[in-house]
Amino acid sequence: MSAALHRVPAADILSPQALPGFAKSTVDGFAVRAADTYGASEGLPSYLDLIGSVRMGEAPAVSVKPGACVAMPTGGVIPDGADAVVMVEYTAETMPGTIEVTRPVAPGGGIVRADDDVAAGAPLVTGGRPLRAPDLGLLAAAGVTSICVHARPRVAIISTGDEVVPPETAHLTAGQVRDATASALAGLVIEAGGEPVIAGIVSDEPGALKEKLTEVLPESDLVVVSAGSSVGARDETAGAVAAVGDVWCHGLAIKPGKPTLLAECGRGSSDRVPLIGLPGNPLSALVVFGQIGIPLLWRISGCDKPPARPNVRARLSRDLASAAGRLDIIQVKVTDGVAEPLFGPSALLSVLTRADGYVIIPEPATGLDAGIDVDVTLYP
Numbered sequence: 001m002s003a004a005l006h007r008v009p010a011a012d013i014l015s016p017q018a019l020p021g022f023a024k025s026t027v028d029g030f031a032v033r034a035a036d037t038y039g040a041s042e043g044l045p046s047y048l049d050l051i052g053s054v055r056m057g058e059a060p061a062v063s064v065k066p067g068a069c070v071a072m073p074t075g076g077v078i079p080d081g082a083d084a085v086v087m088v089e090y091t092a093e094t095m096p097g098t099i100e101v102t103r104p105v106a107p108g109g110g111i112v113r114a115d116d117d118v119a120a121g122a123p124l125v126t127g128g129r130p131l132r133a134p135d136l137g138l139l140a141a142a143g144v145t146s147i148c149v150h151a152r153p154r155v156a157i158i159s160t161g162d163e164v165v166p167p168e169t170a171h172l173t174a175g176q177v178r179d180a181t182a183s184a185l186a187g188l189v190i191e192a193g194g195e196p197v198i199a200g201i202v203s204d205e206p207g208a209l210k211e212k213l214t215e216v217l218p219e220s221d222l223v224v225v226s227a228g229s230s231v232g233a234r235d236e237t238a239g240a241v242a243a244v245g246d247v248w249c250h251g252l253a254i255k256p257g258k259p260t261l262l263a264e265c266g267r268g269s270s271d272r273v274p275l276i277g278l279p280g281n282p283l284s285a286l287v288v289f290g291q292i293g294i295p296l297l298w299r300i301s302g303c304d305k306p307p308a309r310p311n312v313r314a315r316l317s318r319d320l321a322s323a324a325g326r327l328d329i330i331q332v333k334v335t336d337g338v339a340e341p342l343f344g345p346s347a348l349l350s351v352l353t354r355a356d357g358y359v360i361i362p363e364p365a366t367g368l369d370a371g372i373d374v375d376v377t378l379y380p
């Protein structure tokens with residue numbers, strides 16, 4: 001079942017039985033009738049007859065009658081007749097076979113009922129939410145050892161640019177760069193429950209990207225193309241995408257990420273594949289994928305309740321400027337409750353590796369003032 005971790009169940013999984021399935025003790029002590037302990041104190045204890053003991057993993061052989069008690073281990077089955085368990089710390093065996101109780105216990109005290117964890121037929125886990133470790137435990141407790149989950153979306157990652165070479169390239173010639181974006185995007189895809197398919201590097205040659213898109217589309221649930229979406233002479237992405245699908249928008253009011261392109265490509269009229277054209281700068285590509293690609297990926301995964309991103313409140317260390325009408329995503333380092341913006345052009349990927357998280361300046365704002373408290377969304 002550990003293979004189901006982070007997978008998204010296709011539907012609610014209902015419990016075939018109540019859990020824990022029997023009324024059990026939550027303490028080491030003595031099963032009693034609560035009424036027999038009312039008014040008990042150190043000065044005026046209740047005295048009960050010890051009539052037996054319960055063994056772990058076995059049904060009790062005795063039942064509890066008025067004035068009697070049964071020794072209980074934590075997790076043992078509550079015998080008939082008992083409605084509470086008094087903790088051993090509040091008892092003493094003053095003489096063999098007689099238990100002195102020095103504190104009262106209310107009905108239900110020291111007991112979990114047979115269906116307190118989950119009632120029979122109630123959901124163990126809900127569809128649409130990725131499974132966490134405790135979910136696997138609850139399924140196991142109910143004897144559910146195989147479940148239907150949504151398929152992991154396959155995400156084709158295409159890098160473009162004549163200067164981009166595989167990371168394995170030992171020596172670079174002038175102007176060449178190793179493909180940083182594809183590996184990092186693959187990591188984000190895995191974090192969001194997808195299956196990355198690194199589809200390689202496509203040259204700026206006219207027609208090359210269209211050919212690659214035609215090749216990967218039938219096998220993909222989402223296609224990501226990095227670079228070639230700005231305004232330069234070699235920026236071919238929009239044209240290639242338009243040849244295999246419909247471009248929804250080219251250019252977003254976000255920083256970084258202005259040249260982002262969003263499209264829907266055809267595998268058939270009823271089977272359309274979303275495509276994201278990311279900016280070439282690896283930092284921008286990753287930031288945009290985090291904002292747009294990951295929520296989209298969760299949705300394609302059948303997940304309508306994505307896990308919440310952890311965030312902290314922190315005091316902004318300096319003024320941040322922004323243009324009204326544009327959403328800014330600012331990388332920050334957080335130290336002792338202070339968020340320090342990390343500046344630097346989008347061409348520098350290390351800004352992202354040094355950041356603890358990011359702060360959003362919303363579209364209408366023209367900046368944020370130093371000293372205010374901001375929400376920092378933290379990276380895993």
Ligand SMILES: Nc1nc2c(c(=O)[nH]1)N[C@H]1C(S)=C(S)[C@@H](COP(=O)(O)OP(=O)(O)OC[C@H]3O[C@@H](n4cnc5c(N)ncnc54)[C@H](O)[C@@H]3O)O[C@H]1N2
Pocket residue numbers: 159160161163164177178179180181182226227228229230231232235257258259278279280281282284346347
């Ligand atoms: N005149 C203008 N120039 C630029 C604008 C603009 O609005 N007007 N926007 C800038 C912004 S913002 C960005 S972002 C870039 C994005 O341009 P492209 O999407 O066309 O990307 P490229 O030019 O091909 O690459 C940019 C940069 O990133 C390097 N790169 C590309 N792919 C990878 C990879 N897989 N791994 C590592 N590095 C990669 C590439 O070598 C370039 O250095 O345009 C600005 N220009």
Ligand code: MOO
Pocket residue numbers: 254255256257258259279280281284285346347
């Ligand atoms: O908008 Mo670009 O994506 O800043 O580097």
